[in-house]
Amino acid sequence: MDKASGVAEYPGVTDDELVLAIRTHVAGRGLPDPASADDVAAFERVVGHPMPELLRRMYLEVANGGFGPWEVASLTDTGDWFSDCADITMAYRGFADPDGLPPGIVPLMDRGCAMWTLIDFRTADGQLWDWDPNLCCMQHALAPLGQPLAQWLTDWVHGKAHEGPYPQRVLATADCRNQ
Known part of the structure; x- marks a missing residue:
């Protein structure tokens, strides 16, 4: 257990x-109130897949957006835009x-300059993806x-998150004509 953050190492x-650690980490930051279960269900219908359980809990128990390295997008328009979009829909x-x-x-987190951190609703653990058209094409x-x-x-x-570019990202193949 890391005493500074109150959370065990992954x-x-x-x-x-x-x-609990994230609630403590964002306390006092003026984030929106948590989303409702109806808001989560409505977005799941838009996507056609269930939201990964941890992300669901973040929206329902922590805040309707604003948590994370660059602040994830809100589930609904809260008036606090955490991206160039009013909400994740x-x-x-x-x-x-x-x-x-x-x-x-x-799309989960807008990193600016057309770059996004994305989450895969098709996976139970919410595997992350990178969207960065600036790297190649x-x-x-x-x-x-x-x-x-x-x-x-x-x-x-823990203060170790990469906001991007991500060091583990798979880069374009060497035969890409746009490199």
Whole structure:
């Protein structure tokens, strides 16, 4: 257990420990109140997949956006925009064009300059992805990070989270003509 953050080092951290540590970590920051279960259910219908349980708990027990290294997008428009979008639904629909993200991959955190941290609703542990069209080209903008949400949040609480570019990101292949 890390005494400064009150959370065990990953992977031994429990969701209960992590939620409590993050509540403590963001206390006094003026974040929005937690989202409602109806808000979560409505977004799950938009995505067509259930929200990873830890992310659900973050929205329901901590705040409706604003937590994380660069502040994750709110589930609903809270008046506090944590990205260029009013809420995560607007961000998700913005990526949903025919050449957009695979279904179930959701923009989570806007890092500026068209870069996003994304979360995979198709995985129970909420595997993270990177969207960075500045590295090469649109064809190679999306890449898995091989990191679950719990590890990313634990790293953030410990002051070790990468805001991007991510060092573990899979880079474009050498035969990309746009490098």
